[in-house]
Amino acid sequence: AQTVTQSQPEMSVQEAETVTLSCTYDTSESNYYLFWYKQPPSRQMILVIRQEAYKQQNATENRFSVNFQKAAKSFSLKISDSQLGDTAMYFCAFTPLTGTASKLTFGTGTRLQVTL
Amino acid sequence: NAGVTQTPKFQVLKTGQSMTLQCAQDMNHNSMYWYRQDPGMGLRLIYYSASEGTTDKGEVPNGYNVSRLNKREFSLRLESAAPSQTSVYFCASSFQSRGYTFGSGTRLTVV
Numbered sequence: 511a512q513t514v515t516q517s518q519p520e521m522s523v524q525e526a527e528t529v530t531l532s533c534t535y536d537t538s539e540s541n542y543y544l545f546w547y548k549q550p551p552s553r554q555m556i557l558v559i560r561q562e563a564y565k566q567q568n569a570t571e572n573r574f575s576v577n578f579q580k581a582a583k584s585f586s587l588k589i590s591d592s593q594l595g596d597t598a599m600y601f602c603a604f605t606p607l608t609g610t611a612s613k614l615t616f617g618t619g620t621r622l623q624v625t626l
Numbered sequence: 627n628a629g630v631t632q633t634p635k636f637q638v639l640k641t642g643q644s645m646t647l648q649c650a651q652d653m654n655h656n657s658m659y660w661y662r663q664d665p666g667m668g669l670r671l672i673y674y675s676a677s678e679g680t681t682d683k684g685e686v687p688n689g690y691n692v693s694r695l696n697k698r699e700f701s702l703r704l705e706s707a708a709p710s711q712t713s714v715y716f717c718a719s720s721f722q723s724r725g726y727t728f729g730s731g732t733r734l735t736v737v
Contacts, residue, residue, distance in 0.1 A: 514668075519666075545726075552730075553714065553730060553731045553733075554728070554730055554731075555716065555718075555728035557725075557726070601668060601669065611657045611659075611674050611675070611676035611677075611682070611720075612657065612720055612722065612726075613659065613671055613674055613684065614659075614661075614669070614671070614718075614726065615671075616661075616668035616669040616670070617668055618666055618667060618668045619668055
């Protein structure tokens, strides 16, 4: 069974600063996807970034980037130039490529507060 | 707009009552899922359907049943609601592993 661990329940960052959210996972699979989802107060789950395990290059989406360390099973999210709209819960998630359905396993989330 | 539609958005039930949460997607995705979200526990998989005509248990299936009515629709039923089922429920769909789309969630309170 896969597990995803987010060890930071809450974090705070000032506007325009950079913050890194941590995520580790445990799996015996060799091919899988990793995701970061954002959940603002509206409750909607919004995909922030996706990483394929077979790609060594770290994924980047505008101000969001990841540090993917496959051997260490680590997948951290870096948010640059933080904005007030980044205030949300952030969930790390994992899915293996095996099987007919790609079930997501989520971490417990990190609540990020961006302050002035 | 294309996406996943869940109904209702809010519901209050009394212990022992039954209800069905509806979910429909219009993206022609094969797989559909039901998750529940509880404080401090992330999202946990209740049931999923890999394709039309199949359903399987997830991590926390007790107290729930599902029906994959057709390729578009996947419903979740609580036969006898319990306070422990107070949660936010999300439906999602996917095509292979690359892309998931979530509904906007249902906040259910069982009193």
